[in-house]
Amino acid sequence: TTYSLLILPGDGIGPEVMAEVRKVVGWFQTNRGLNFDVSEDLVGGAAYDKHGTPLADETMARAQAADAVLLGAVGGQKYDDLDFSVKPERGLLRLRKEMDLFANLRPAQCFDALADFSSLKREVVAGLDILIVRELTSGIYFGQPRGISEDHTPGNEGGRVGINTQRYTSGEIRRVARSAFELARKRGNRVCSMEKANVMESGILWREEVQWVHDNEYPDVELSHMYADNGAMQLVRNPRQFDVIVTDNLFGDILSDAAAMLTGSLGMLPSASLGAPMENGRPKALYEPVHGSAPDIAGQGLANPIACILSFAMCLRYSFGLGAEADMLEKAVETVLAQGVRTADLMGPEGGTPVSTGQMGDHIVAALSAL
Ligand code: NAI
Ligand code: MG
Numbered sequence: 001t002t003y004s005l006l007i008l009p010g011d012g013i014g015p016e017v018m019a020e021v022r023k024v025v026g027w028f029q030t031n032r033g034l035n036f037d038v039s040e041d042l043v044g045g046a047a048y049d050k051h052g053t054p055l056a057d058e059t060m061a062r063a064q065a066a067d068a069v070l071l072g073a074v075g076g077q078k079y080d081d082l083d084f085s086v087k088p089e090r091g092l093l094r095l096r097k098e099m100d101l102f103a104n105l106r107p108a109q110c111f112d113a114l115a116d117f118s119s120l121k122r123e124v125v126a127g128l129d130i131l132i133v134r135e136l137t138s139g140i141y142f143g144q145p146r147g148i149s150e151d152h153t154p155g156n157e158g159g160r161v162g163i164n165t166q167r168y169t170s171g172e173i174r175r176v177a178r179s180a181f182e183l184a185r186k187r188g189n190r191v192c193s194m195e196k197a198n199v200m201e202s203g204i205l206w207r208e209e210v211q212w213v214h215d216n217e218y219p220d221v222e223l224s225h226m227y228a229d230n231g232a233m234q235l236v237r238n239p240r241q242f243d244v245i246v247t248d249n250l251f252g253d254i255l256s257d258a259a260a261m262l263t264g265s266l267g268m269l270p271s272a273s274l275g276a277p278m279e280n281g282r283p284k285a286l287y288e289p290v291h292g293s294a295p296d297i298a299g300q301g302l303a304n305p306i307a308c309i310l311s312f313a314m315c316l317r318y319s320f321g322l323g324a325e326a327d328m329l330e331k332a333v334e335t336v337l338a339q340g341v342r343t344a345d346l347m348g349p350e351g352g353t354p355v356s357t358g359q360m361g362d363h364i365v366a367a368l369s370a371l
Contacts, residue, residue: 002035003320006066008043008059011079011088012293013303013357014072020305020361021070021312027365028316028325039066043095044074044088044293054091063095067278068319069286070312071095073293096136099284101273102172103179104136104252105314106290108239108259109330113337116348117264120236125262130242131187132259133180134252135172136273139202141249143167166202168248173209179274179283180246181218186323188243190222194231194251206248228255235259266291267304267345270311272318285319287311297344301356304343306333309364332367336360339367 005025009015028034041047041059048054054074063069074088084090095101110118110128118125143165151161177193184191193210195203207225214223226234228251234241235255239262247255260269269291275284289307297303310333317326337346341363344354355363 002037004037004039004065004067005315006062006069007038007040008063008069008071009040009046010044010072010074010293011046011076012073012295012298013291014044014074014293016298016301016303016357017289017305017308018070018072020357020364021308023361023365024309024312024329024368027368031369032325034322034325043071043091045076045079047091048079048082048086048088052086054086054088055094060094060098063099063286064284067280067282067285068315069095069099070308070315071286071288072308073289073291075293076295076298095286096273099273099286100137100275101284101286102135102137102276103176103274103283104134104256105183105272105274105318106132106134106252106256106259107270107310107314108132108256108262109310110263111268111334111337113334113340114264114268114346117346119261120239124237125239128240128262130239130259131183131244132252132256133176133183133244133246134256135168135176135246135248136252137249138168138172139249140164140166166200166248166250168202168205170205170209173206174213175276177210177213177246178217180244181213181221182283183318184221184244185218186317189220190224190243192224192226192231192242192245194226194228194245194247194255196228196251197225198227202248210246231255232258235262260290265304265345267307267343268310269307270314272311272314274318282319282321285315287315287319301358302344302354303357304345305357305361306343306364309333309361328368328371329364331371332364335367335371336363339363 009018110125115122115126195206197203313329316322
């Protein structure tokens with residue numbers, strides 16, 4: 001099998017962290033005989049500089065054709081005053097929209113060596129490994145009607161009203177539910193669906209449709225339901241009770257940011273966005289670190305490449321079906337952290353000497369060889 005991977009390094013620290021992913025890809029090619037067909041292209045400010053647009057049509061077509069896309073980061077001060085239509089982030093938005101990436105995956109994984117970095121106590125988070133699946137293309141951020149208008153109801157001081165509409169179709173719920181069940185089968189085989197069925201019609205529909213997909217298509221996966229407010233509490237009280245959490249756009253936005261703080265540095269957080277299955281049965285997919293282009297540290301070898309490397313681990317697991325290789329890569333990261341190897345963003349109050357971006361990549365590759 002050949003796995004086609006389109007790499008879009010982007011701007012700022014994007015190319016720096018991507019260079020380390022390249023080392024990892026090379027390692028798997030050489031040592032595990034995997035056949036990656038890697039190509040590279042421009043996105044964001046880098047694409048604007050060359051083509052006058054943050055994502056060329058040709059790049060968009062290559063992204064549609066690839067088994068998976070891995071993106072570094074986009075943006076930088078140089079582009080801050082550009083017209084909105086050609087801003088770097090528009091390149092990313094175009095990818096997400098045209099690939100119809102409706103499921104946003106945010107894992108919260110806490111490596112034992114970094115447990116003291118968490119906002120919570122070590123006993124609560126050590127060994128944590130959960131995955132939040134957030135619906136990304138519908139819900140209250142998009143529903144109609146929306147807007148601010150006059151409202152002269154007697155007693156309404158100020159005379160205005162602001163409206164957003166939470167609207168979900170059964171089809172939108174079913175497709176993200178399928179993503180969550182598929183993912184659960186490659187992990188701990190448990191899904192917890194979160195909504196507010198007690199007070200929202202869309203929440204009742206959400207619960208019914210997720211249950212329907214479960215009963216008809218994924219009866220082997222364990223499903224539970226939870227009100228999202230209780231879910232927020234449980235995430236902080238005992239996050240390890242969860243495996244996969246599936247929820248809507250608004251709740252997912254909030255819950256995934258809260259979950260991110262369970263694990264520590266921005267430089268450690270991977271993500272993925274998935275769409276519908278392609279002809280080969282695998283979903284359309286874009287993998288990227290949660291962090292941005294970090295202009296404050298770009299070009300200095302200070303960036304932590306782990307978020308991008310763990311994004312590639314997600315790619316191995318969810319796009320290429322290479323779960324054992326994904327486990328190896330995560331194990332290598334864990335080993336390196338346990339050895340005390342730290343980029344600057346991971347230095348605790350006890351201090352020490354940080355390694356560079358390139359050295360961190362080298363350590364991870366060496367740890368792969370030593371597994
Ligand atoms: P940022 O995530 O780039 O940086 C926030 C802070 O975290 C900075 O102090 C940075 O040095 C640090 N940081 C981020 N990634 C790191 C890493 N891998 N290793 C060590 N330290 C790291 O967010 P910020 O500063 O708000 O935005 C900078 C630029 O990135 C802007 O142009 C913004 O639009 C863009 N951006 C792009 C995103 C993307 O491509 N998906 C997401 C967020 C922001
Ligand atoms: Mg957010």
